[in-house]
Amino acid sequence: MGIVKIIIIALLVWLGFSMLKKLRRPSSQSSQSSQKPSTNKILSCSVCATHIPENEAIIQNGKIYCSKGCL
Numbered sequence: 001m002g003i004v005k006i007i008i009i010a011l012l013v014w015l016g017f018s019m020l021k022k023l024r025r026p027s028s029q030s031s032q033s034s035q036k037p038s039t040n041k042i043l044s045c046s047v048c049a050t051h052i053p054e055n056e057a058i059i060q061n062g063k064i065y066c067s068k069g070c071l
């Protein structure tokens with residue numbers, strides 16, 4: 001009977017830890033995903049006013065260009 005009790009307690013402890021891991025992981029993922037939109041800003045071209053993401057924009061002399069054509 002003693003071994004059965006130990007197994008049940010071990011299972012409960014393991015379940016508790018797995019529940020804590022599940023609860024912690026989504027919070028860390030949501031904080032990472034909330035940081036992503038701030039890094040990928042939407043800028044508007046100073047020539048044709050086209051809205052483009054910051055990583056695709058060409059920035060020269062403090063002005064924003066959507067493509068080499070506008071540059």
Ligand SMILES: [Zn+2]
Nearest residue numbers: 045048066070
């Ligand atoms: Zn443009």
